[in-house]
Structures are given as C-alpha cells and as structure tokens.
Amino acid sequence: MAKARIVIDRERCKECHLCILACKKTLIVATVEFNTRGYHPVASKDGDECTGCTLCAVTCPEAAIEVYRG
C-alpha cells in the first residue's frame, strides 16, 4: 500500500517542470499529451515510493498539485 500520493491537475499544468526537479524520488515525468491550453502536462508515476513530502506541490507555480498522505 502506498503511504502517500499526489494528484496533478493536468489542465492547470504549464509544463514548467519545476516539480520534476523538486521530487527527490523522480516520481514526476514529462508527457507528450496536450492539455486544452496546449501544454504537455506532467504526470505522476504509479508506485509506492511517494513519501508525501509535499515538495513538488510547494514548488508548483500553478498550485496544480495536491498531496495525500496516511
């Protein structure tokens, strides 16, 4: 069971990739899909490694990331 997970609002994502740099566990990845504003939104990798540290969300300029823990 995963300890934590993040939810990315991919419509809000502007592809700045700062969350990718923020995640020490490299759990966020670039994609080639488009959102309706023409950006390639990032996605979170499935898996159990997310610690819920919130650093990706703290960094996101679009406030597009929510973090769940517990």
Place this chain on the structure above:
Amino acid sequence: MKKVFSRPKSLKNVAFHYCAGCGHSITHRLICDAVDQLGIRGITIGVPPAGCAVLAYNYFDMDMLEAPHGRGCAVATGIKRTLPDRVVFSYQGDGDLAAIGTAETFHAANRGENITVIFINNAVYGMTGGQMAPTTLLGMTSTTSPPGRSAILDGHPIRMSEILAQLDGATYIERCAVNTPQNILRAGRAIRKAFQYQMDGVGFTMIEVLSQCPTNWKMTAAESCRWVDEVMAQTFPVGVIKDIGKGERHAD
C-alpha cells in the same frame, strides 16, 4: 488518505495568466497561505500594482484595491490609516517600487506606516517587455541594455531592502527567493511573520522576493531558478536584513 497539501482557500480557483515557472504565481500562493494560516481573509486588503501582477485581484479572494504604477505604499497608507484594524499589503514589482515609486516607498517606510510590502524583484520591467529596471544586474542584457547594463552608462543595481532598512520606521525586512522548495517555504514563513508584525502594530515591514522571470530572462523555468541562486543572489543576498524584534515599537 488525508489531504496534506492543497490550494489555499484565499487563492481563487482560477488559472493564472503568468508564464510557466513565474515567481509571481508562487508568491501569490504564499500570501494566500499566510492569510489562511492567520485567519485574516475577512480583514485583509491587498494593493496590486501596474506590471505583470496588474490582474492580481483576479486571484486573491479578498478585498483588493489597485494602485497606479509605483503608488502602492501611498494607497496602502491611505487604506491603513482609514481602516487601522485591517491587514494591508501592497504588492509591487521592482520597476514599480524601485523606479517610479521610489519616493512613495521611501517615505512610507520612513514614516513607519504599519503596512506590509511584498516586493517582487525580477530585475526587469516584466510586463512591458523586459526593459532595464533599477535592479537589473551589471552586465545583464535587457531590451534597453542590449550589450549588458553598464555602471558608467546606467548606474548600479539598487538594493532597496538594504536602503529602507536604514530608516527607523522600518521594522522587519527580509529578502527571500521562490526558486527552490526550501526557499519557497522560507519565503512563506517570512510573509506570515510580516503580517504578524503588522497585526502587532509594529510598523513598516517588507519582504523582497527574488522572482524568476523565465520569459524576459530568456531561459527555461529550471534555468531561471538556477540563475537566481548562481547570479542574482550574488548582488541581492537572501536573508534577514532588519528585524527589530516582535512587539517592540519604533520610537514615535
């Protein structure tokens, strides 16, 4: 699972118009977070500027009153003196605060106006296309300094925080950055502390934010964040510049 991080309540659920990676968006969220944490949304009044943040009132779910370019401190002074029980902040760029609004800012700080200034230093006039600002670094190219800023032709970058800290009316001034998670967390704490000082009636407070502008710096978001640490912070070192200590009133 429990939600442990989400959008602050005071930040409206609308998309920002800012460029990808822009420090304005991050700072907006930090201000809203501070307002939520202190429970002051109903009594907070923000004063947005001319500049990229001219539409800031679209994002802050609280009272906002737009100031003409550079006049944030004068407008905030008027609001605060009329409604002293409100928490009043002005939000100003470096072109706004350090060029056209130098006099208003200087004298508001000197009078010890009990307001908080959030000073977004991105070393350029962002909105109008990246012209040189008083804060542009030596050697830095801009649309009005194509070969790079020259001290002989253009003067030196102005460190407003250090200058204002010399004034007796200024009580707490810190320079922060929003280029890394650690710096963002620190900037959030500084903004909350400045609001707390204002609520304690201490006097003028200002948080300067080194704020990446990937568009006018002609960098990716990641490069602009690195540049803040590697280049910009050499001229504008981050840290507490003045702190008289909470609760202590300046002489009046």
